[in-house]
Amino acid sequence: METRKKSPSGRPRGFDADQALERAMLVFWEHGYEGASLAALTDAMGISATSMYAAFGNKQELFRKAMERYATGPSDYLVRALEQPTARGVATKLLAGTIRTTTRPSGPQGCLGVQGALAASDSGREVRDLLADWRNDSCCRIQERFRRAADEGDLPPGADPAVLARYVTTLAFGIAVQAASGVCGDELRAMADAALRTWPPV
Amino acid sequence: METRKKSPSGRPRGFDADQALERAMLVFWEHGYEGASLAALTDAMGISATSMYAAFGNKQELFRKAMERYATGPSDYLVRALEQPTARGVATKLLAGTIRTTTRPSGPQGCLGVQGALAASDSGREVRDLLADWRNDSCCRIQERFRRAADEGDLPPGADPAVLARYVTTLAFGIAVQAASGVCGDELRAMADAALRTWPPV
DNA sequence: GCACTTCTGCATCGATCACTACGGAAGGCG
DNA sequence: CGCCTTCCGTAGTGATCGATGCAGAAGTGC
Numbered sequence: 001m002e003t004r005k006k007s008p009s010g011r012p013r014g015f016d017a018d019q020a021l022e023r024a025m026l027v028f029w030e031h032g033y034e035g036a037s038l039a040a041l042t043d044a045m046g047i048s049a050t051s052m053y054a055a056f057g058n059k060q061e062l063f064r065k066a067m068e069r070y071a072t073g074p075s076d077y078l079v080r081a082l083e084q085p086t087a088r089g090v091a092t093k094l095l096a097g098t099i100r101t102t103t104r105p106s107g108p109q110g111c112l113g114v115q116g117a118l119a120a121s122d123s124g125r126e127v128r129d130l131l132a133d134w135r136n137d138s139c140c141r142i143q144e145r146f147r148r149a150a151d152e153g154d155l156p157p158g159a160d161p162a163v164l165a166r167y168v169t170t171l172a173f174g175i176a177v178q179a180a181s182g183v184c185g186d187e188l189r190a191m192a193d194a195a196l197r198t199w200p201p202v
Numbered sequence: 203m204e205t206r207k208k209s210p211s212g213r214p215r216g217f218d219a220d221q222a223l224e225r226a227m228l229v230f231w232e233h234g235y236e237g238a239s240l241a242a243l244t245d246a247m248g249i250s251a252t253s254m255y256a257a258f259g260n261k262q263e264l265f266r267k268a269m270e271r272y273a274t275g276p277s278d279y280l281v282r283a284l285e286q287p288t289a290r291g292v293a294t295k296l297l298a299g300t301i302r303t304t305t306r307p308s309g310p311q312g313c314l315g316v317q318g319a320l321a322a323s324d325s326g327r328e329v330r331d332l333l334a335d336w337r338n339d340s341c342c343r344i345q346e347r348f349r350r351a352a353d354e355g356d357l358p359p360g361a362d363p364a365v366l367a368r369y370v371t372t373l374a375f376g377i378a379v380q381a382a383s384g385v386c387g388d389e390l391r392a393m394a395d396a397a398l399r400t401w402p403p404v
Numbered sequence: 405g406c407a408c409t410t411c412t413g414c415a416t417c418g419a420t421c422a423c424t425a426c427g428g429a430a431g432g433c434g
Numbered sequence: 435c436g437c438c439t440t441c442c443g444t445a446g447t448g449a450t451c452g453a454t455g456c457a458g459a460a461g462t463g464c
Contacts, residue, residue, distance in 0.1 A: 010411070010461065011461040012460090013410085030321065032322065032323075034236060035236060035322045037451070038453080048412065049454090050412060054412085058453075116321070118234070118320050119234030119317040119318070121242075122233075163393050166380070167397055173376040174373055177372075177378070178372055181337045187368060190368075191365050191368040191369050194365050194366075194404065195369055195403050197403055198403040201400040202396065202400075211432045211433070212441075214430090214440080216441065216442075239420080253443095255422095
């Protein structure tokens with residue numbers, strides 16, 4: 001476990017678990033859950049397989065923790081987008097953040113929550129479902145934010161929060177796929193600008 | 203090889219190669235390139251590994267042929283969309299076809315060209331690049347179609363064919379991700395209808 | 405210093421990976 | 435029929451998969 005309760009204490013860990021998790025996240029981000037071998041993970045983490053298992057449990061648990069780190073790290077633009085005062089601001093910040101994170105030069109291209117396990121073998125089904133839940137949860141949070149916007153009169157009377165949330169998340173996931181295909185950020189920004197020029201699509 | 207030149211003839215193949223390829227495509231579609239094991243493939247194809255290698259070469263070649271079959275089969279809506287007389291018709295048919303194919307009940311959810319190998323290990327890099335090329339090629343073909351539409355006055359003067367092509371393909375890829383997450387077709391259709399209501403986003 | 409707990413490196417586990425060598429079986433063609 | 439080519443089932447290749455057993459090393463608290 002990584003949560004140290006009290007200090008029954010023995011030999012302290014000889015590596016920085018936080019930094020190791022960060023590096024593991026980058027490997028998962030680039031190669032996906034099943035495409036990232038234990039050898040590649042532990043090599044990037046700078047520790048042995050034994051140490052990894054002692055600190056994180058197993059590969060699946062390591063991925064869970066890496067995904068949590070991704071959600072509160074590279075993908076934290078979602079939270080900041082939701083805090084925007086207007087629905088248009090939410091959509092704008094969401095797409096801008098998605099493009100920035102999925103096309104950053106110093107890091108894997110694409111989105112861990114999308115390409116981490118979009119399709120998988122039977123042994124990777126749990127992780128695949130975990131990411132599907134993460135994506136759907138993101139959509140739900142945006143939908144609730146848009147519902148509030150509708151209540152506040154921030155959206156036209158005919159606008160459906162559910163449809164709008166599905167629309168912006170579809171664009172965001174599509175951007176992640178484009179980024180994984182090597183499309184550069186500038187082109188995606190021009191596309192997002194055009195899409196937002198007709199916001200909201202009612 | 204599957205191309206039979208003349209008939210030097212010996213014992214004829216004991217299985218339908220076309221049907222076997224169709225079943226292999228479905229397995230790749232559902233589990234991705236690396237997530238589909240040879241055992242799962244040959245089991246679904248109803249043949250032994252020996253027969254598969256004799257007929258298709260190796261796993262990578264089998265995937266290439268499965269992807270070709272996908273492009274001319276489940277994904278042939280792209281060609282029909284490009285033949286639409288208007289840019290709006292192209293976008294409409296493209297999104298409708300994407301939704302229909304990625305959410306069909308009798309088949310894997312999502313798009314083989316997207317989830318087949320969005321992220322992969324080093325050994326799957328070639329296939330990943332193959333699919334990235336397929337996605338970018340799809341975007342280019344739509345872009346050329348939109349360029350023609352612009353020349354014909356089918357698009358407003360300010361409309362950029364490249365931006366519009368990137369926009370509709372981003373929506374299509376995003377739809378594929380949503381479908382892989384279990385989102386139903388009706389919800390995606392409502393979203394696509396809303397998006398097309400403001401076409402083109404200039 | 406001593407006992408205790410934990411970490412770590414080495415070696416390895418069985419399972420599965422993609423892939424193939426081999427030999428008998430089965431059909432086309434003379 | 436007999437020959438020849440090809441197919442196919444069995445069995446097994448080395449490599450790699452995720453995951454561990456073990457024993458010694460290294461700290462902490464008394």
